[in-house]
Amino acid sequence: MNRRPRTAVTLADVAEVAGVSKAAVSGVLNGKPRVAPSTAQRILDAARTLGYHANPTAQQLRSGRTNAIGFVIPELNRPYFGELATHLANQLDAQGQHLVIQRSGGSKEHELAAAQFAQLRRYDAVILSVLGVDPPDLESLGFSIPLILLGEKSMPGAHPQVIMDNEAGAHNAVTHLLTHGATRIVMLGGSHSPDRNDMTRRRTDGYRSAHCDTNHPLNEELIVELTGVGPEAGYHAITTLIDAGTPFDAVFAVTDVVAIGAMRALADAGFTIPGDVQVIGFDDITDGCYTIPRLSSVNPHKERIAQAVLDLIAEPETAPQAVTIPTTLTLRESTQR
Amino acid sequence: MNRRPRTAVTLADVAEVAGVSKAAVSGVLNGKPRVAPSTAQRILDAARTLGYHANPTAQQLRSGRTNAIGFVIPELNRPYFGELATHLANQLDAQGQHLVIQRSGGSKEHELAAAQFAQLRRYDAVILSVLGVDPPDLESLGFSIPLILLGEKSMPGAHPQVIMDNEAGAHNAVTHLLTHGATRIVMLGGSHSPDRNDMTRRRTDGYRSAHCDTNHPLNEELIVELTGVGPEAGYHAITTLIDAGTPFDAVFAVTDVVAIGAMRALADAGFTIPGDVQVIGFDDITDGCYTIPRLSSVNPHKERIAQAVLDLIAEPETAPQAVTIPTTLTLRESTQR
DNA sequence: GTGAAAGCGCTAACAA
């Protein structure tokens, strides 16, 4: 009478129909050649007839393995992460795994953290884009699965990490501007507080060092903090700057998305790009190839980042603790030649 | 000797330290007031001291519940899905659930389907953006969890669905163009084959009916099929059209992303927008507010779609089988007033 | 108010 325990067909059902043990069914379905071909065929037939599908939850509880890699990102609608995720997913699909994406942001940071991090134990490994998460937080969570940090700056801790060379990238971009006629460069989305250790801060450091290395004066008023990460933040900040009468002849935006908002604000105010104002973004997203003018940008080499992450996952111990991926500068139409 | 079964702290460990049963621990941790306050406190202390985190896999196997909703989308770097996912995630976070995103596309469609759909059983419900999945496929998968279809056209089958009113949206957009000076409108990303039943086809239907209803002649040569879904596809198609000398005075693009590529191609060829050529896209993505000129678009009301999906998940049976969300037209700068 | 026991569906040892 318990042929249908709930609604789904279980492995036990298949075993019963095929007249074999559950172990035999499990073996055949997982490609372990433990039984005679005739038995295997009988099992396969029974499974198909019943419409059996393995319960991944039970499989994981028993075997400890999933074929899923979690990727935790701060926002779901950011082109940079979308493109990076695509690279990761392509590689993982090819090796029979799959990528699963979750958002870490949302309303309150830490409230989510507690509940959400627990859920990450469902994955074989987790790629975590660190923003507000501090090392002590991570340790206190008692992470038992491989965790790869995708970050801005080397963080002390026991987890391997792939870090983008933010400072060098920003340095190159700003140096290019300074050596191509710019004297007053807005750092759009920069950071004034020296205690922060995030992407914003790292890129501002590069902005500063570029001025220093080329003996250009640096105006703190040109380092503009942003309240958001979307194009509207860049648009609003540039509009405010123009309205205030602050002169500038270039914009280095913390991300391409922000740069796109900035370019719109410049166009609305009647400035030409790159004639009146040059613009460089960061991330080299695809959208930048279709803006008017096409956006020059710091290319973080997402495909290399993805590869480095997967390598780190593949070789848990032997790999170096922190891999830094260098950036290059992609010049398009928003900067002077 | 089996105090540490593996590496993680289990509920049994907490029970032992607190000197209570596993049931008591489980109850307290799940907020079920079954024990005395003093006992509860002891359990909480023990859990914190040991750094206990519940194993979600085991919880699910036993209780059948996750707090995760799966969202399966065709590509990871499409703004429309990113924005829709953000709406869904915002709502779900607020009610203690979380959204998990996976890609259905990738290399081969059906090969993935088999392995991947099985994994979806890990979720309480799955929101599936249907593209190449046919109804028979779905049924054969023996889905045992609530499945919401997010689609273009009502599909026969047992699953509730939220459908975008593609045809009406396209009809409105094209009618606007036809009544504002356009006579030769390119349907960029249209479909010639009448047997398809996808988004492409639905929007082309609206394009056709708009011509018909307003007594405008329709040129099949202006219905251009695309090989991709990114801006490069729109860019390439428009460039080809211009090179071929095909005259046109408006473009209705199947998505905003394609429209953005088209606008770039028009600019490169020296056409003004909307003076020489008007452009309307579909999806009303945020990026459209920052293009030059700002992009007019069919607004599918993603927040309403998200709400409808969640309503359908919340009330499994009582809800209507298929909900259609109407679209509106958002006019910006890429069309004539 | 609390504990004991019975599994959820599966896999990995060990027996046969």
Added chain:
DNA sequence: TTGTTAGCGCTTTCAC
């Protein structure tokens, strides 16, 4: 070559 057994870590009756 195959079947039996013992759990993975948790929730949930049911007894006390």
